[in-house]
Amino acid sequence: MFDILKFLLVIFALTLPGWFCVYAVFNKIEQEQKIALSLSFGWALSIFIAHNSMYLHIKYFIYFWITTLALSIFLYLRKSPQISKSRYKLKHYTGLIILLLIVAAIRFSISYFRVLPSGFDPQFHIILARMVEMKYDGGMLTNWLPFRHAELNYPLGLHALIVIIGKYANLPHYLIFNYMIPLFSTYMVYQVYCFSRLVSKNSRIALLAAAIFALWVNYGSIGYYGWGGLPNLIAFGFTISMLMIMIEKQQGRIAIFFMGFFYAAIFFTHHHVMITTLGIFSVLFIYYLKIDQPRAKQVFLSFLTAGIIGSYYMIPFALKIVTVDGTGVLKFKEPFFDIKMLVNSLGFVFSISLIIAVFIFFKQSKYKQKQYHFFLVVCASLLLAFVFWEYIYRVIVIVLYNESYVGFAPSRFLTDLTPFLVLFPALLIYQLFKKKIYLAFVCVYLIGFTQIKQYKNQIAYDPVREHVLARLNAFEYIRLNTSISNTIVIDIDPWAIALTGRRTLTLAPIPISEKDLGGKTYLDDIKERIMNKTLHETPYQFISIGYKSSHPNSKIVYTDKTNGIHIFRIDVHDYYQKEEPKKPIEKN
Numbered sequence: 001m002f003d004i005l006k007f008l009l010v011i012f013a014l015t016l017p018g019w020f021c022v023y024a025v026f027n028k029i030e031q032e033q034k035i036a037l038s039l040s041f042g043w044a045l046s047i048f049i050a051h052n053s054m055y056l057h058i059k060y061f062i063y064f065w066i067t068t069l070a071l072s073i074f075l076y077l078r079k080s081p082q083i084s085k086s087r088y089k090l091k092h093y094t095g096l097i098i099l100l101l102i103v104a105a106i107r108f109s110i111s112y113f114r115v116l117p118s119g120f121d122p123q124f125h126i127i128l129a130r131m132v133e134m135k136y137d138g139g140m141l142t143n144w145l146p147f148r149h150a151e152l153n154y155p156l157g158l159h160a161l162i163v164i165i166g167k168y169a170n171l172p173h174y175l176i177f178n179y180m181i182p183l184f185s186t187y188m189v190y191q192v193y194c195f196s197r198l199v200s201k202n203s204r205i206a207l208l209a210a211a212i213f214a215l216w217v218n219y220g221s222i223g224y225y226g227w228g229g230l231p232n233l234i235a236f237g238f239t240i241s242m243l244m245i246m247i248e249k250q251q252g253r254i255a256i257f258f259m260g261f262f263y264a265a266i267f268f269t270h271h272h273v274m275i276t277t278l279g280i281f282s283v284l285f286i287y288y289l290k291i292d293q294p295r296a297k298q299v300f301l302s303f304l305t306a307g308i309i310g311s312y313y314m315i316p317f318a319l320k321i322v323t324v325d326g327t328g329v330l331k332f333k334e335p336f337f338d339i340k341m342l343v344n345s346l347g348f349v350f351s352i353s354l355i356i357a358v359f360i361f362f363k364q365s366k367y368k369q370k371q372y373h374f375f376l377v378v379c380a381s382l383l384l385a386f387v388f389w390e391y392i393y394r395v396i397v398i399v400l401y402n403e404s405y406v407g408f409a410p411s412r413f414l415t416d417l418t419p420f421l422v423l424f425p426a427l428l429i430y431q432l433f434k435k436k437i438y439l440a441f442v443c444v445y446l447i448g449f450t451q452i453k454q455y456k457n458q459i460a461y462d463p464v465r466e467h468v469l470a471r472l473n474a475f476e477y478i479r480l481n482t483s484i485s486n487t488i489v490i491d492i493d494p495w496a497i498a499l500t501g502r503r504t505l506t507l508a509p510i511p512i513s514e515k516d517l518g519g520k521t522y523l524d525d526i527k528e529r530i531m532n533k534t535l536h537e538t539p540y541q542f543i544s545i546g547y548k549s550s551h552p553n554s555k556i557v558y559t560d561k562t563n564g565i566h567i568f569r570i571d572v573h574d575y576y577q578k579e580e581p582k583k584p585i586e587k588n
Helices: 002-014 016-025 031-053 058-079 090-112 121-134 157-169 173-200 203-215 218-222 230-247 253-267 271-291 293-309 311-326 339-346 348-363 370-401 410-421 423-432 434-455 465-481 494-500 522-532
Strands: 487-490 541-546 555-560 565-571
Touching: 002 016, 002 031, 002 157, 002 173, 016 031, 016 058, 031 058, 031 157, 031 173, 031 230, 031 253, 058 157, 090 173, 090 203, 121 157, 121 173, 121 230, 121 494, 157 173, 157 230, 173 203, 173 218, 173 230, 173 370, 173 410, 173 423, 173 494, 203 218, 203 423, 203 434, 218 339, 218 410, 230 253, 230 271, 230 293, 230 370, 230 410, 253 271, 253 293, 253 311, 271 293, 271 370, 271 410, 293 311, 339 348, 339 410, 348 423, 348 434, 370 410, 410 423, 423 434, 465 494, 465 541, 465 555, 465 565, 487 494
Parallel strands: 487 541
Antiparallel strands: 541 565, 555 565
């Protein structure tokens, strides 16, 4: 529990510049919107600073951050804002506070009682964080060496921030990642409330939407535990913040700058969300071009601002589009989303309620109300992206190449769509229980708690906690007591690379955005030389973890007496030394 408190304290400290900036310049918005924007902007600033400090050295982050904090305080004091008292008292937020506490308790308990985050993605994210930490000479990483011979396309802002949090909270990277998922997924529940309230202009409908999102929804909510898409979760939070600023109809340079900065922060956090966000606002730009040109101009200038802020990174990144064919971006094998898959992905109860709610919504012509137009355009843009890349693109590839590929991981568009779709069933439930609203919340909570079983497959608990902890201790011993220059860990677990920072005889996992250069990689060369027994003269040592060694010349260098796990060291010379054949015992 003390680890969680240290983590939360450091995270809150990192958001301080965001609080001063938002409260200095946003005077006409409600308190809940200010809180949401303050947290988002604080995190965006931290990721921005962390990413850019890498150009010199990550150790300079603290100096850049202190300077930013001082400037934000100066801005706050210079503006001398009169903090207006909200017309809402604390009791009006009781339902929201209870919901957030329930969500935080459930999700942090999941992370607290497990050891490593589940899914494929956390493995390569922690490897990237380890690579950032290991780059002692400073400068931006450009490849996956020494763990894989591949070009690096993934933005590193979040990974650099994980390293920084680890330093000041004195926590391992995997634990920070483990705690970030419940923290930011709880925060997104709060963002769903804020966004839904701006659209519906009704706090009760917004609270229903947030509760449905927290308790009924799989993809985009509790589903993040299944694949560990933390960068997607955080970056799309920045997207929602941009949309909230637009709904507030905040015009002028302040809105343009904040929207532009959020998009620049997305660029430094997650490349899929940068494409998703660009698609959403492109559709909004086209939509407003004829009916509201000032809003269209705001969108254009915001993205122009983002380009100016991050041009030094965005332009080289955009030029990599010519190498996209060498990645898995357009050749991604994802399960086909038939009706059953869609229902399982969204959640059974949510899927049924959504179908009914959408039908009634358009049947009653609520879509004609101007307040919902912005919301519907956002939903339509994400839905179109999902349909195109999941179904239309798949058919085209099948026809042309007889392969079943999809592009841009369509499930991510569905993941980003659910925070908006929850408004439909929220409107329906509010309409049904308008006179007895407490019954609506009782139903949502009761149904929500019955859905926990539905998500059990998404949350992969460690089967033998003690065994995993023992291996973690062994990995940490290897990291602290060996050198990367001459150590090869004999282990097929991808976490072995992430947690030891050492090469293994298996390749590091990489996301589909990376270009694998193929050929004989460094690790392939090691394996080949091992098989050909030409590695005698090289001062390598092999490290293995287990209950016993498969090689007679191995030496025990570490023992976990409680669990019986040992670390064995085998020098290359000894590894290939032949044993003298034993003479048969002669019988008398």
